[in-house]
Amino acid sequence: MVRTRIIGGTVIPVSERGLWYASGHVVVERGRIVSVGPGEGPSTPEDEVVDARGKYILPGFVNAHGHAAMTLLRGYADDLPLMDWLQKKIWPVEHGLTGEDIYWGTLLAIVEMIENGTTAFADMYFHMDRVAEAVAEAGTRAVLCRGIIGSGPDEGSRAIEESRAFVNRWHRAEDGRITATLGPHAPYTCPPQVLKRVAEVSAQLDVAVQIHLSETRSEVNQMMSAYGKSPVAVCAENGLFERPTLAAHCVHLDDSDIDLLRRFGVHVSHNPGSNLKLGSGVAPLPELLRRNVVVGLGTDGAASNNNLDLLEEIRLAATLHKGVHQDPVIVDADTALALGTREGARALFLEEGLGTLKPGAPADLIIMEAGSPHVLPLYNPISQVVYAARSGDVTDVMCDGRWLLRNREHQTLDRERILYHAERIAARFAP
Ligand SMILES: [Zn+2]
Structure with missing residues (x-):
């Protein structure tokens, strides 16, 4: 050897x-x-x-939140209000994405991430078998889940059963480089019975959970008017946090939310670039760190960033909060680098020691x-x-x-071939 x-x-x-x-x-x-x-x-x-x-x-850098194949939609629609952006631009195109498209879009993301030093990434999307195939070929490390949306009748249970099959096929595959998790999209797209069911199935399968949480002010308002509780409290109440959970964004938190995250050991992916670009706000990173919540950094999808450059997120984590708090020592370089490596690996529930040398x-x-x-x-x-x-x-x-x-x-991927296919697919979406 x-x-x-x-x-x-x-x-x-x-x-x-x-x-x-x-x-x-x-x-x-x-x-x-x-x-x-x-x-x-x-x-x-x-x-x-x-x-x-x-x-x-x-x-290597660890990207704790994203949707790899959204590289295909990079720059497709920018500078729009969040719901217009999603409903009029992103969702209609996503609806037409095939497994083949997602395979090439994921490879485009992986080529980009390898070139910028990312060795592990989280991914929540669909056609996840094709995503796992791309990861297997590339030789990178990934924590994958099928996004579960449970708004329509039976939609949630169907997605949960597909997720179960995905976990059975891919969890700990490729010498452990691939970890499968469950991915309820968010409390506003997954009603309480779906969150409860996800918690049960994740316990049966012994896998972790990834979810979007408290990303925007309007999400919090929507949960308050539907349940009289914050998105964090809704997840806690429905048993989700009994399971190892990675919550992406966590921008709009009050004191009791942070308390719940800390008490249940919920991990957080801080995604400053995406939160800024979508006008969502700034997550209370210093307060989360002060209360010993495990936090990693993520890019989110390339349609809302618009790159998968984790070093940019590390720099943003180190500079953004200084500006917001008018305090130049609040997140130092050492802390920011650890968030993008060691703490990101912890946030993804990866093996102890990953993200360090x-x-x-x-x-x-x-x-x-x-x-x-x-x-x-x-x-x-x-x-x-x-x-x-x-x-x-x-x-x-x-x-x-x-x-x-x-x-x-x-050393593992044919870069030219991947760029060719990504551009060929994108030509279908051009207006
Ligand atoms: Zn996301």
């Missing part, structure tokens, strides 16, 4: 606050990190040696150029990555010990 020894670069393990090694090593064997630290590390003559001088070595952890890592003008001179690499680097600085990406990108060349 070939060991890979990456040496000479600045290593940012994200395992401890402020930790980095100016000239360090990372050794990978059988998909796991076996050594991290200063110097060149343990060596054998058979090692594959990767010279990372003048580069950073850090954990430490012995025993699965080898999901990236190498970034550190010698370009926009990242020089170097005082603190964590600050440099968060505030100055660009995702285009990523040169190499490894997931589960396998190279997905080497010197900016894809």
